[in-house]
Amino acid sequence: DSLPVKYLGLPLITKRLSKQECSVLTERVMKRDNCWIRPLSFAGRLQLIKSTLLNMHIYWSSIFLIPSSIIKDYESVTRNFLWGGSEQHRKAGKVKWSTVCKTLREGGLGIRDMRTWNKALLLNQIWKLLNGKSLWATWCRKYLIRKSNFWILPTLGPYSWSWTQILKYKTCR
Incomplete structure (x- = not known):
């Protein structure tokens, strides 16, 4: 790994999260997709997406603003899996992804729409910061x-990238 330190699977960084650092998320989904594509019906793939694949990014989304390029890649892999394709053989969607979401x-x-979910989880961090008694909230x-x-x-200001993102979300509309 190019990162010096990870804690609970997350990179401990003060700069902007790069696509390379987040690629682990997309790679995990691809590994799972390739194992499950053949034996599942459309309903089975839909249930798997809802219960497992979309939840794989939630931990990261609750801590970081996930780069748009990673969300786009993640949705692309998920969309392709839903329509029955694989990494090598892409299938066209039958409905717009925004309708599916x-x-x-x-x-x-x-x-769930990943961008909206990421935003909601970061707003939840603000709530925890202002109302929580955790070590993180107390320290902040x-x-x-x-x-x-x-x-x-x-x-x-002279803040870390993560803290700057939290401050930007206080004016979220």
């Missing part, structure tokens, strides 16, 4: 927020 009531298949309040108010902290 709608809820069942809206006419979709109930697959003491050393990053200090005696200031989280809502008026400047977005830009």
Whole structure:
């Protein structure tokens, strides 16, 4: 690995998360896809996507803003798996992916949109920061927020990339 330190499978970094550092996510999905593609029906593949494949990125998404290129690759692999293709043999989708990602009531298949999910998990971090009693929340309040108010902290400053992303999300609309 090119990263000096990992903790619980996550790179400990202060700079922007690169595509190379996140490629582990897409590679894991590809490995699982290749094992499961043949014996499963469409309904089986859909259930596998909902229960396993889309949950593989949640841990990372709750900590980092996942780069758009990784989300695009991850969705591409997932989309291809759903329609019955493999890494070598791509199959065209029968419905737009944005339609597939709608809820069942809206006419979709109930697959979660990864960008929205990543944003929601990062907003949850803000809630935990302001309301939580965890070691992380206590440390952030003491050393990053200090005696200031989280809502008026400047977005830009001498912060790590991860902290800057959290600060950007406080004005999320």
